[in-house]
Amino acid sequence: MTDEQEKTPAELVRVGVFGARGRMGIEVCKAVDAADDLELAASIDQGDNRSAVSGAHVVVDFTTPDVVMDNLQWCIEQGISAVVGTTGFTEQRLAQVRGWLADKPEVGVVIAPNFGIGAVLMMQFAARAARHFESVEIIEQHHPRKLDAPSGTATHTARQIAQARAEAGLGPSPDATKDEVPGARGADIDGVRVHAVRATGLVAHQEVLFGGTGETLTIRHDSYDRVSFMPGVLLAVRAVRNRPGLTVGLDALLD
Numbered sequence: 001m002t003d004e005q006e007k008t009p010a011e012l013v014r015v016g017v018f019g020a021r022g023r024m025g026i027e028v029c030k031a032v033d034a035a036d037d038l039e040l041a042a043s044i045d046q047g048d049n050r051s052a053v054s055g056a057h058v059v060v061d062f063t064t065p066d067v068v069m070d071n072l073q074w075c076i077e078q079g080i081s082a083v084v085g086t087t088g089f090t091e092q093r094l095a096q097v098r099g100w101l102a103d104k105p106e107v108g109v110v111i112a113p114n115f116g117i118g119a120v121l122m123m124q125f126a127a128r129a130a131r132h133f134e135s136v137e138i139i140e141q142h143h144p145r146k147l148d149a150p151s152g153t154a155t156h157t158a159r160q161i162a163q164a165r166a167e168a169g170l171g172p173s174p175d176a177t178k179d180e181v182p183g184a185r186g187a188d189i190d191g192v193r194v195h196a197v198r199a200t201g202l203v204a205h206q207e208v209l210f211g212g213t214g215e216t217l218t219i220r221h222d223s224y225d226r227v228s229f230m231p232g233v234l235l236a237v238r239a240v241r242n243r244p245g246l247t248v249g250l251d252a253l254l255d
């Protein structure tokens with residue numbers, strides 16, 4: 001018997017995809033199909049019966065903020081681990097997910113506002129820089145079919161920056177604006193201004209602009225193609241069953 005014959009074939013991870021006919025879902029189905037260790041168990045979109053994924057080990061959800069919570073509750077109840085890229089996760093929603101998981105301690109859920117490895121690093125670098133600069137603003141740019149603004153990535157980045165500034169004892173960024181056309185100064189996320197641009201030709205881009213005396217620092221990330229999110233999605237798919245409970249962001253998986 002050769003070495004090859006002696007090896008027990010590793011179990012394929014069966015993956016279900018929610019939002020399978022969407023921009024991200026199509027890429028996820030292709031990426032799962034192309035991976036030797038994964039099997040596309042079911043692809044579900046609006047109107048399909050989601051019980052087709054009952055035999056899956058992991059569900060990947062790229063749907064919309066208004067349906068994702070119902071999908072996630074269903075997966076957890078079925079004992080299926082989930083990788084979620086859909087945006088719209090507030091602290092309240094995350095607490096709700098933790099509550100559902102408390103009854104199913106074997107189930108893992110990874111929720112990440114951005115699966116791009118470069119985007120994760122951009123957020124980490126921005127959080128690291130935050131304590132050193134008086135001023136900070138975020139400019140996110142996306143395709144015009146995006147439903148939410150600001151982006152999940154920008155909201156997550158702003159929260160991390162706000163936390164780092166608070167820990168460093170920094171107050172609000174200086175701003176003398178007295179007379180403002182509504183919206184001109186962007187959205188206020190935990191005290192950080194976020195500007196959302198939508199234009200044809202864009203995919204997903206973000207700049208974090210820091211200002212200090214006599215200098216600025218710009219940290220920028222660009223996703224030019226949705227394939228950029230796939231290494232992060234597959235990383236989470238492979239890891240999620242070994243991470244019971246809720247993991248927010250990809251940081252812990254990259255480390």
Ligand SMILES: NC(=O)c1ccc[n+]([C@@H]2O[C@H](COP(=O)([O-])OP(=O)(O)OC[C@H]3O[C@@H](n4cnc5c(N)ncnc54)[C@H](O)[C@@H]3O)[C@@H](O)[C@H]2O)c1
Nearest residue numbers: 019021022023024045046062063067085086087113114115
């Ligand atoms: N985390 C990340 O890295 C990342 C990257 C890109 C997009 N996103 C987010 O992912 C989400 C999807 O983005 P998109 O560009 O693919 O959007 P999209 O509109 O192209 O796709 C969403 C899909 O979900 C389907 N859908 C709606 N309700 C459903 C239901 N109940 N069950 C199953 N499918 C349902 C829609 O029919 C559609 O095909 C958005 O929230 C977006 O912000 C996250």
Ligand SMILES: O=C(O)C1=N[C@H](C(=O)O)CCC1
Nearest residue numbers: 087113114146151152153204
């Ligand atoms: O295309 C989208 O929609 C994206 N959404 C995420 C966000 O809101 O941050 C990630 C980038 C792409």
